Amino acid sequence: MKRSAESIPLGARQSHCRLWGAGSLALLLALGCGDSDSSSGDEGDGGADAAGGSESVGSGGASAGQTGSGVGGDSSGTAGSDGVGGAGVAGAGNAAGAESTGGTDTGSGGSGVGGGSAGSPGVGGSAGSPGAGGAAAGSPGVGGSAGGPGAGGAAAGSPGVGGSAGAGTGGSAPVDGECNDGIDNDGDGLVDWQFDVGCYAADDPTEASLPRAEENGWTTFDLSADSLVIYVSSSDGDDANDGLTPETAVATPARGAELVRDGYPDFLLFRRGDTWRAQDIGPDRVVRRFKSGQDAEHPIVIYSYGDSTERPRFEIDKHFIDHDGNERNYVAIVGLAFISYPKVPGDPAFNGADGGGLRLIGTGHDILVEDNYVEYGEFTSQNETDVTFRRNVIYKSYHVDTCAYETDGSLNPNGDSTYRPSGIFCGGVDGLVIEENVWDHNGWNPDVAEACATIYNHDLYLSGNSRLRVRDNLILRASSIGIKMSSGGPGESTDIVIENNLFAEGEIGLSMGGNADTEYRFVDAQVLDNVFTDIGRAQPTTRTLTWYIDLIDNDGTLVSGNLLVNQPPLNNPYGIQLSGGTNRDITIENNFLYGLLRRHVVMDAVAAWSNITVQNNTFVSETTDECLMSHAGGFGAFTYAGNAYASGADSGTWFCVDGTRRSLAEWSTDSGETGATTAAVTPPDPGRNLDSYAADLGLGSTLADFADAARQQSRHNWRPELTAATANNYIREGFGVPLR
Ligand SMILES: [Ca+2]
Numbered sequence: 001m002k003r004s005a006e007s008i009p010l011g012a013r014q015s016h017c018r019l020w021g022a023g024s025l026a027l028l029l030a031l032g033c034g035d036s037d038s039s040s041g042d043e044g045d046g047g048a049d050a051a052g053g054s055e056s057v058g059s060g061g062a063s064a065g066q067t068g069s070g071v072g073g074d075s076s077g078t079a080g081s082d083g084v085g086g087a088g089v090a091g092a093g094n095a096a097g098a099e100s101t102g103g104t105d106t107g108s109g110g111s112g113v114g115g116g117s118a119g120s121p122g123v124g125g126s127a128g129s130p131g132a133g134g135a136a137a138g139s140p141g142v143g144g145s146a147g148g149p150g151a152g153g154a155a156a157g158s159p160g161v162g163g164s165a166g167a168g169t170g171g172s173a174p175v176d177g178e179c180n181d182g183i184d185n186d187g188d189g190l191v192d193w194q195f196d197v198g199c200y201a202a203d204d205p206t207e208a209s210l211p212r213a214e215e216n217g218w219t220t221f222d223l224s225a226d227s228l229v230i231y232v233s234s235s236d237g238d239d240a241n242d243g244l245t246p247e248t249a250v251a252t253p254a255r256g257a258e259l260v261r262d263g264y265p266d267f268l269l270f271r272r273g274d275t276w277r278a279q280d281i282g283p284d285r286v287v288r289r290f291k292s293g294q295d296a297e298h299p300i301v302i303y304s305y306g307d308s309t310e311r312p313r314f315e316i317d318k319h320f321i322d323h324d325g326n327e328r329n330y331v332a333i334v335g336l337a338f339i340s341y342p343k344v345p346g347d348p349a350f351n352g353a354d355g356g357g358l359r360l361i362g363t364g365h366d367i368l369v370e371d372n373y374v375e376y377g378e379f380t381s382q383n384e385t386d387v388t389f390r391r392n393v394i395y396k397s398y399h400v401d402t403c404a405y406e407t408d409g410s411l412n413p414n415g416d417s418t419y420r421p422s423g424i425f426c427g428g429v430d431g432l433v434i435e436e437n438v439w440d441h442n443g444w445n446p447d448v449a450e451a452c453a454t455i456y457n458h459d460l461y462l463s464g465n466s467r468l469r470v471r472d473n474l475i476l477r478a479s480s481i482g483i484k485m486s487s488g489g490p491g492e493s494t495d496i497v498i499e500n501n502l503f504a505e506g507e508i509g510l511s512m513g514g515n516a517d518t519e520y521r522f523v524d525a526q527v528l529d530n531v532f533t534d535i536g537r538a539q540p541t542t543r544t545l546t547w548y549i550d551l552i553d554n555d556g557t558l559v560s561g562n563l564l565v566n567q568p569p570l571n572n573p574y575g576i577q578l579s580g581g582t583n584r585d586i587t588i589e590n591n592f593l594y595g596l597l598r599r600h601v602v603m604d605a606v607a608a609w610s611n612i613t614v615q616n617n618t619f620v621s622e623t624t625d626e627c628l629m630s631h632a633g634g635f636g637a638f639t640y641a642g643n644a645y646a647s648g649a650d651s652g653t654w655f656c657v658d659g660t661r662r663s664l665a666e667w668s669t670d671s672g673e674t675g676a677t678t679a680a681v682t683p684p685d686p687g688r689n690l691d692s693y694a695a696d697l698g699l700g701s702t703l704a705d706f707a708d709a710a711r712q713q714s715r716h717n718w719r720p721e722l723t724a725a726t727a728n729n730y731i732r733e734g735f736g737v738p739l740r
């Protein structure tokens with residue numbers, strides 16, 4: 001498993017393709033390094049045109065310095081994107097890699113890519129020419145150079161194929177990449193995206209497992225020499241089979257889980273598009289603890305196979321895997337769908353209570369949970385180490401009996417705390433990564449009676465975790481809080497980064513406080529470049545809060561680059577609030593708050609606080625509300641500097657100091673702020689949010705429309721425009737703040 005680009009330096013990885021000399025072509029091909037083009041200057045592999053190609057990574061030119069005379073395909077290709085020349089292989093002959101000369105091209109096809117010269121990257125052809133040496137129909141193009149007949153990465157996602165269809169015939173079929181060419185390119189016995197676990201999807205140009213940065217962000221795997229692969233299919237499996245091939249798949253998850261081995265880098269693969277009901281990894285709690293892999297680079301993997309792009313669907317009434325206090329290490333759970341069927345309205349077994357997801361509670365480490373879909377259930381992880389949740393979709397975790405009522409029968413907005421469903425609960429995890437997930441509408445279900453939103457239910461509930469990274473998540477429509485963070489004692493949560501997430505609705509965006517009142521419970525936190533919009537708009541609990549960022553008992557916290565916008569007109573608003581008995585070394589800088597009602601910053605200081613800096617922020621309210629800024633408790637611990645302020649309120653009332661209205665000049669005197677200005681900003685398109693983004697994308701006109709589309713994300717259907725990173729930039733652009 002390759003975890004990230006950083007884990008294996010690019011140069012080191014490429015070198016294994018370069019070290020082989022001429023004459024090692026067969027081996028190179030087996031390793032997936034060479035290209036599949038001719039190495040002998042034969043008539044080229046003829047030109048497929050670049051029909052709808054996606055970006056591809058070419059695998060180098062072939063060996064031995066022979067100049068291919070590639071023959072171009074025709075030029076009717078469309079819309080391929082640039083291929084990337086692979087590394088050439090040192091050839092014995094002509095070392096000077098001539099750039100392939102694309103033939104005449106009238107299409108808008110992908111780029112041709114020349115084979116590289118000795119050991120050097122291929123030379124990219126120009127956009128618009130079909131694959132290497134592509135010429136007009138039937139006319140011979142000039143192939144690539146030494147080390148490769150015209151053939152680095154071709155257009156249309158096909159590495160190493162000579163960018164062109166049959167000689168002189170002018171091909172027209174799309175060129176396939178390694179994961180869609182019918183060939184076992186890496187010699188592991190697994191062919192293409194349907195079966196090779198090194199393929200993230202059909203578009204993957206490599207059957208090998210590369211770092212995520214080269215796998216469209218997905219985790220892929222290579223088999224180890226001693227890996228056992230077990231296939232499970234509900235549609236054509238049989239537990240009497242051996243499970244060792246797709247044709248001899250077993251039928252049940254329990255049998256499959258029996259066949260993979262504890263402590264080995266085995267693969268338990270479920271057929272995509274199949275459904276299992278009331279079955280899981282085993283029939284009792286002990287079995288559901290599952291197994292461990294071999295080591296961090298050789299996990300035991302639960303994943304999928306087959307022609308469908310639909311995740312294997314598990315209709316469950318309890319957690320699919322439940323470590324239940326035991327140690328399980330080196331486990332990857334990838335690409336599965338978990339539906340809590342007793343919570344599906346209308347299901348014959350409906351009770352609104354049973355179900356689950358994954359319960360990773362124990363002393364284990366090195367756990368990966370990626371690309372799973374969870375409906376009506378949740379993830380939990382406690383006390384484990386190095387746990388990663390990435391690119392999952394978690395929707396409508398809920399439980400009945402969460403409503404509470406006043407004596408007059410009206411709804412108590414606090415709700416009943418007996419059950420506390422959230423999208424995820426993590427407690428005491430050291431090394432927790434939560435990235436690029438979709439958290440939507442967790443905590444309640446308005447389609448079910450007695451499944452109320454309460455103050456106890458959140459999209460993410462993170463308690464006392466350290467080395468915590470929460471980045472690039474969509475955090476939508478929480479019952480109460482988008483990310484609720486609690487910490488029970490001093491330093492219990494340390495080394496925290498909350499970065500580039502998108503928070504929409506819920507009644508509170510981020511709360512790093514709560515549940516205790518001891519000193520300095522959150523240490524070394526960074527809240528960076530997040531976007532918060534429409535917090536409080538929907539009021540599922542019926543409370544009228546619209547709180548964006550709440551910090552309590554922090555020690556060494558940086559809040560920087562955040563965009564807080566689109567506050568609904570409710571009676572209890574704020575932007576960023578700092579409170580609690582202890583806060584020190586806090587910096588709030590370069591944030592942009594626009595269109596909030598009042599109280600953009602609330603400081604509720606006490607004597608114990610020290611070294612609090614608020615600088616270079618922009619605070620703009622268009623309402624006539626007083627108290628754009630609200631500061632209480634003295635300025636001894638504070639440095640205010642260089643902030644820009646604007647409000648529609650009377651200029652004598654923008655600032656509230658211990659409850660007294662102050663003008664900007666008076667504020668500067670009181671606070672000692674230097675360089676304060678009246679903000680003069682005119683955002684190009686203020687008001688942008690996920691409603692307008694849904695419209696912009698043609699998805700509808702509401703946050704719900706956007707969420708519906710975002711929940712369809714998977715490795716086989718990945719749309720970058722539906723990620724938090726892209727949506728955040730869309731919103732940033734409207735407010736005229738720098739893109740990220
Ligand atoms: Ca293949």
Ligand SMILES: [Ca+2]
Pocket residue numbers: 183184185186187188189190191192196207
């Ligand atoms: Ca293979």
Ligand SMILES: [Ca+2]
Pocket residue numbers: 198199200204205206207208209210215220
């Ligand atoms: Ca791959």
